[in-house]
Amino acid sequence: MTPELEARFRALVADRDALDGDAAAPKLVEPRGLYRGKAALALTPRTVEQVSAILALAYDNDVAVVPQGGNTGLVGGQTPSPDGAQILLSTAKLDRIREVDAGGALMVAEAGVTLQRAQEAAAEAGRLFPLSLGSEGSCTIGGNIATNAGGTAVLAYGNMRDLVLGVEAVLPDGRIWNGLRRLRKDNTGYDLKHLFIGSEGTLGVVTAAVLKLYPAPRETATALAGLASPQAAVELFRIARAHAGPTLTGCELMPRIGLDFTFRHMAGTRDPLEGPHPWYILLELSSPLEGGLAETLETILGEAFEAGVVEDAAIAASGEQAQAFWRIRHGLSEVQGHEGGSIKHDVSVPLSSVAEFVTEATAAVADHAPDARVVAFGHIGDGNIHFNVSQPVGADKAAYLAGWDAMNRVVHAVVARYGGSVAAEHGVGRLKRGLLAEVKSDVELDLMRAVKRALDPKGLLNPGAILSETRP
Amino acid sequence: MTPELEARFRALVADRDALDGDAAAPKLVEPRGLYRGKAALALTPRTVEQVSAILALAYDNDVAVVPQGGNTGLVGGQTPSPDGAQILLSTAKLDRIREVDAGGALMVAEAGVTLQRAQEAAAEAGRLFPLSLGSEGSCTIGGNIATNAGGTAVLAYGNMRDLVLGVEAVLPDGRIWNGLRRLRKDNTGYDLKHLFIGSEGTLGVVTAAVLKLYPAPRETATALAGLASPQAAVELFRIARAHAGPTLTGCELMPRIGLDFTFRHMAGTRDPLEGPHPWYILLELSSPLEGGLAETLETILGEAFEAGVVEDAAIAASGEQAQAFWRIRHGLSEVQGHEGGSIKHDVSVPLSSVAEFVTEATAAVADHAPDARVVAFGHIGDGNIHFNVSQPVGADKAAYLAGWDAMNRVVHAVVARYGGSVAAEHGVGRLKRGLLAEVKSDVELDLMRAVKRALDPKGLLNPGAILSETRP
Numbered sequence: 015m016t017p018e019l020e021a022r023f024r025a026l027v028a029d030r031d032a033l034d035g036d037a038a039a040p041k042l043v044e045p046r047g048l049y050r051g052k053a054a055l056a057l058t059p060r061t062v063e064q065v066s067a068i069l070a071l072a073y074d075n076d077v078a079v080v081p082q083g084g085n086t087g088l089v090g091g092q093t094p095s096p097d098g099a100q101i102l103l104s105t106a107k108l109d110r111i112r113e114v115d116a117g118g119a120l121m122v123a124e125a126g127v128t129l130q131r132a133q134e135a136a137a138e139a140g141r142l143f144p145l146s147l148g149s150e151g152s153c154t155i156g157g158n159i160a161t162n163a164g165g166t167a168v169l170a171y172g173n174m175r176d177l178v179l180g181v182e183a184v185l186p187d188g189r190i191w192n193g194l195r196r197l198r199k200d201n202t203g204y205d206l207k208h209l210f211i212g213s214e215g216t217l218g219v220v221t222a223a224v225l226k227l228y229p230a231p232r233e234t235a236t237a238l239a240g241l242a243s244p245q246a247a248v249e250l251f252r253i254a255r256a257h258a259g260p261t262l263t264g265c266e267l268m269p270r271i272g273l274d275f276t277f278r279h280m281a282g283t284r285d286p287l288e289g290p291h292p293w294y295i296l297l298e299l300s301s302p303l304e305g306g307l308a309e310t311l312e313t314i315l316g317e318a319f320e321a322g323v324v325e326d327a328a329i330a331a332s333g334e335q336a337q338a339f340w341r342i343r344h345g346l347s348e349v350q351g352h353e354g355g356s357i358k359h360d361v362s363v364p365l366s367s368v369a370e371f372v373t374e375a376t377a378a379v380a381d382h383a384p385d386a387r388v389v390a391f392g393h394i395g396d397g398n399i400h401f402n403v404s405q406p407v408g409a410d411k412a413a414y415l416a417g418w419d420a421m422n423r424v425v426h427a428v429v430a431r432y433g434g435s436v437a438a439e440h441g442v443g444r445l446k447r448g449l450l451a452e453v454k455s456d457v458e459l460d461l462m463r464a465v466k467r468a469l470d471p472k473g474l475l476n477p478g479a480i481l482s483e484t485r486p
Numbered sequence: 487m488t489p490e491l492e493a494r495f496r497a498l499v500a501d502r503d504a505l506d507g508d509a510a511a512p513k514l515v516e517p518r519g520l521y522r523g524k525a526a527l528a529l530t531p532r533t534v535e536q537v538s539a540i541l542a543l544a545y546d547n548d549v550a551v552v553p554q555g556g557n558t559g560l561v562g563g564q565t566p567s568p569d570g571a572q573i574l575l576s577t578a579k580l581d582r583i584r585e586v587d588a589g590g591a592l593m594v595a596e597a598g599v600t601l602q603r604a605q606e607a608a609a610e611a612g613r614l615f616p617l618s619l620g621s622e623g624s625c626t627i628g629g630n631i632a633t634n635a636g637g638t639a640v641l642a643y644g645n646m647r648d649l650v651l652g653v654e655a656v657l658p659d660g661r662i663w664n665g666l667r668r669l670r671k672d673n674t675g676y677d678l679k680h681l682f683i684g685s686e687g688t689l690g691v692v693t694a695a696v697l698k699l700y701p702a703p704r705e706t707a708t709a710l711a712g713l714a715s716p717q718a719a720v721e722l723f724r725i726a727r728a729h730a731g732p733t734l735t736g737c738e739l740m741p742r743i744g745l746d747f748t749f750r751h752m753a754g755t756r757d758p759l760e761g762p763h764p765w766y767i768l769l770e771l772s773s774p775l776e777g778g779l780a781e782t783l784e785t786i787l788g789e790a791f792e793a794g795v796v797e798d799a800a801i802a803a804s805g806e807q808a809q810a811f812w813r814i815r816h817g818l819s820e821v822q823g824h825e826g827g828s829i830k831h832d833v834s835v836p837l838s839s840v841a842e843f844v845t846e847a848t849a850a851v852a853d854h855a856p857d858a859r860v861v862a863f864g865h866i867g868d869g870n871i872h873f874n875v876s877q878p879v880g881a882d883k884a885a886y887l888a889g890w891d892a893m894n895r896v897v898h899a900v901v902a903r904y905g906g907s908v909a910a911e912h913g914v915g916r917l918k919r920g921l922l923a924e925v926k927s928d929v930e931l932d933l934m935r936a937v938k939r940a941l942d943p944k945g946l947l948n949p950g951a952i953l954s955e956t957r958p
Binding site: 172438442450465 | 587589590591592633634636640644645647648657661662663664665667668669670671672673674675676677678680681683684685689701724727728729730731732733773774775777778834835836837838839865868869870905906907908909910911912913914918922925926927929930933934936937938939940941952953
């Protein structure tokens with residue numbers, strides 16, 4: 015980029031909002047350190063008009079732009095290339111909550127609002143914004159939309175896609191699309207918001223959204239159950255769903271090794287159950303109504319005990335105890351980092367195949383790398399398992415991670431047998447774009463390319479994310 | 487079309503599946519008689535491969551194709567042009583339910599399966615497929631997907647879009663896209679199924695879908711309440727939602743005139759309440775659990791009585807009585823036909839503006855056509871009102887209907903003030919394509935055209951539906 019052009023970009027925002035050098039550095043490496051980028055300039059605009067001006071200037075000068083939210087993404091979708099030719103556009107300072115309408119059950123939030131702030135603003139209005147992720151303190155609504163974020167509340171409330179009524183987005187040529195609809199039903203042509211949701215910043219930059227709010231829970235009941243097998247976990251899910259119906263708002267699978275890691279590396283955690291069990295389910299029931307969830311939870315566990323599905327269980331006696339159970343679950347990603355290298359798989363399979371998948375993928379890994387340690391956990395009611403594999407104790411981390419692709423092939427082969435997804439909730443980004451050719455038909459890849467060309471004909475927005483071709 | 491080309495099309499299906507003349511006639515006029523088409527040939531293929539072959543041949547020879555499901559659509563989206571140059575492709579004989587997986591909570595149904603058959607197949611497996619419409623006996627899953635159908639269960643379960651896990655579609659050039667995913671989470675790139683859902687057959691022909699199933703209700707409680715105003719109706723909705731939470735599965739607004747029409751024209755209907763009331767709400771609570779819905783309903787009505795929101799109410803004492811309440815609601819569309827011409831508006835506004843919209847639009851119509859009779863009813867919890875206007879008693883039907891566009895302008899002006907939609911659940915088709923230029927920004931129309939060009943570059947699929955340009 016010429017100094018003249020750089021100066022023109024800088025002039026589009028306040029001085030403090032054009033970063034380079036050390037100020038830009040934290041935005042150029044993603045959380046796992048798998049991708050390190052370099053940017054000609056990192057811009058943090060504060061208005062949609064500034065975003066528009068930046069993209070228009072980039073379009074006129076064929077400059078590629080990589081959008082970024084809270085920089086918590088796990089697939090490198092937010093990291094510019096290492097050649098320093100791209101502009102990093104952070105939406106972090108588009109951080110106003112424009113409106114909370116409790117009666118209308120909606121909120122209008124800008125892209126840079128953190129998920130936690132959105133949750134808190136809803137709670138202050140006596141409402142619930144249900145999306146919940148480990149990174150909610152720093153991930154942003156814009157990033158949640160760009161990646162169609164999932165998390166622990168999908169079972170009852172759906173993915174981010176299901177929580178968005180409308181979006182405002184800036185197109186690659188700088189035009190602003192105001193799609194901030196507040197409607198529950200609108201069939202006036204193609205539903206364009208669904209194109210932007212989950213497109214990882216490759217079709218446009220989402221700058222604001224209308225989000226659905228739900229009644230706040232007034233009653234919650236939480237339990238941790240120890241089980242012998244993934245089959246038992248699926249059976250417990252089935253029993254819980256049958257008795258709790260839509261009040262079953264959490265059903266998270268955890269393996270014993272995950273709890274061992276937690277107790278070893280997270281201060282203040284302890285085992286809620288007396289002895290160890292191969293598997294655990296964290297069950298949460300919640301409801302905006304008052305009405306006997308504690309009894310329902312007891313019924314569920316009683317039936318599960320009687321059927322031999324559950325070995326032991328603890329019901330949280332207080333909100334603090336429930337939070338302690340959840341701290342174990344939310345800490346699972348982090349504690350793996352203390353046990354050396356971890357090769358990740360964010361996969362999903364149909365609900366009826368979850369137990370078989372976990373069993374068979376574990377066996378396949380045991381064949382492939384006998385001393386590697388499978389840490390399989392996640393959202394069993396969504397069929398979404400984080401099938402991570404930690405290095406053998408004492409192994410060399412770099413050498414182990416060099417086997418990333420080979421391990422992926424072993425696990426993804428089992429995913430494929432069950433018609434599953436190799437990118438269930440984290441997205442494709444740069445990390446998994448090479449996998450798409452293996453799991454998508456030519457027809458589907460052609461359709462995706464056609465959509466990309468139609469919306470971003472110059473291929474300037476987040477080039478290399480999702481689709482391998484840098485320019486279409 | 488040359489006789490040779492016609493013969494080639496005929497040869498792609500069995501003899502009995504290529505219709506013309508009287509056999510094709512019922513498929514060439516839509517239910518309100520607003521559009522009458524003519525087709526070179528009406529084909530009713532039985533397999534996705536036949537659909538593929540038809541579209542490939544059409545593509546190679548630049549023949550336009552109009553897809554059709556159950557021919558129940560209300561906006562002319564399923565009717566070919568009057569010039570006889572197009573092929574009508576009915577998916578009605580793609581009518582296999584390929585699979586019902588109760589444990590996996592899904593069903594794979596072909597496009598021509600009627601909604602009622604899908605509901606029944608789910609019920610036989612102890613599950614619920616929740617979509618419910620007046621035309622469910624004849625509308626099809628393919629049409630429901632093409633139009634993103636709504637209906638009376640959207641409040642609790644969402645639109646058709648929310649009930650589809652995956653689709654199989656044939657592209658305009660004949661290629662088959664197998665997107666029959668069975669996953670609750672899948673972020674492997676652009677979510678293409680959302681492009682086809684609601685695209686009214688202009689981007690591809692959906693031939694099958696994976697549908698979500700829900701636990702079957704085990705308990706239902708139903709009431710009909712008489713109220714003084716739309717404001718009271720909204721307040722009753724608020725009270726019901728607060729007490730019933732997700733068990734509130736129906737909340738339908740009806741006006742007194744609608745009940746008058748019903749008792750006059752539908753045999754076997756009678757007023758469940760003693761005196762007349764200006765407005766009515768049909769409330770339905772249902773749950774897959776057993777647990778006191780009757781008490782909840784009494785609590786709701788008790789609080790509403792105390793607050794002066796409800797004037798009178800009847801709780802259904804049996805399933806038959808509940809059905810009788812629903813028969814009134816489901817008959818509302820039909821009975822208007824017996825009262826002369828009716829000018830229709832299928833609109834939605836944000837939840838917080840429903841009462842104001844009904845009041846103001848009614849006043850605007852009274853100004854515009856003092857003796858016309860407003861019949862406003864629908865899904866108050868979705869903000870979706872069928873704001874229909876029947877002709878004055880004794881007026882000339884044709885003369886009244888000649889004022890369709892002028893009446894539309896009056897009502898849609900109020901919709902626009904509230905940021906509403908002029909096509910909430912019935913779609914755009916040919917009837918409303920002219921309205922889009924008034925309610926969509928240029929940016930949005932450009933995006934829609936870009937999508938159309940990307941997927942249907944020759945403009946051969948359902949030309950003239952949604953977008954006015956016959957060829958892009």
